[in-house]
Amino acid sequence: MTRYFIYLSYKGTNYHGWQVQNNAVSVQELVNNALSILLKHEVKTVGAGRTDTGVHAKNYVAHFDSEIDNLDNNSRFLHSMNRILPHDIVIHRIRKVKPDANARFDATLRGYEYVISRSKDPFLLGLSWQYDAKLNIENMQLAAQQLFNYSDFTSFSKVGSDNKTNNCEIYKADWQVNGNILMFNIEANRFLRNMVRAIVGTLIDVGRGKITPEEFAQIIEQRDRKLAGTSAPAEGLFFTKVEYPEKVFF
Structure with a gap:
């Protein structure tokens, strides 16, 4: 498995924060779904932290794992992700990281x-x-x-x-x-x-x-x-x- 950091921005107005919710739409849910569709396997991202309902993000980071190892700066994949996601969520970059890198616990500054x-x-x-x-x-x-x-x-x-x-x-x-x-x-x-x-x-x-x-x-x-x-x-x-x-x- 290869681990990646995914860099994104979102306008939080329409979402109940980043974190997956049982009965409400979240940014994480939509990003997970888009990744799962394109990679053809279930993907569960781990974000740098929670954001409350309605809060926005200019530079957010999450990590995920995939059996596919050629996503690093893959412009075609980025384009496909952004076509699937709604207009108020945009992916800027996907970067390969060390296997134990953690978007939440390795963050030194927010x-x-x-x-x-x-x-x-x-x-x-x-x-x-x-x-x-x-x-x-x-x-x-x-x-x-x-x-x-x-x-x-x-x-x-x-x-x-x-x-x-x-x-x-x-x-x-x-x-x-x-x-x-x-x-x-x-x-x-x-x-x-x-x-x-x-x-x-x-x-x-x-x-x-x-x-x-x-x-x-x-x-x-x-x-x-x-x-x-x-x-x-x-x-x-x-x-x-x-x-x-x-x-x-x-």
Whole structure:
């Protein structure tokens, strides 16, 4: 068997996240089906991580195994995959990797961005949180920097999650302003379920003056999801990157 990484993007509006669901359509289900049709054997992909219902991905990675060993950069196969898949899922590349490479467990960094449109914009509908309240961006930036001081993010974890640990190492967290677009970028070694949306929702509370940057830090310290803000809507969130060590590649 040959193992491959498959690189893809998707608009998550029509899907119940990446992960296969019993009674709902997911991105993983459609990718598995397309691969199985073309390869003529059952394929089950393993993704770099979950994405919630409605969340998008610009650069997502999964792995799968096949008895066929000539899929590496096979343009005809890529073309066939993209013809089978719906318009809101696109495959960019298929790359041969080491037999024990794992898209989930070998990832050393994952990145997300959250997009807020500060004005009503029909062209960003479904691809941003359209939120026009006045915000103190400086305080939001100060609060975001507090994330570097902690590793336990239970306060931003979905209640009832079966995580073995709620510890994450944050590598990047900042806000960028471009006209009417406000974007939050965050990178870490791993993320908890609903973590980014909970962080953004709580940072918005800082921007609105409901809590201070210091109180944002205290919320992290309390390790209690009920103290954090409401999760930001899914449509503004994009999975943007995932990185792997060179040892997984040939």
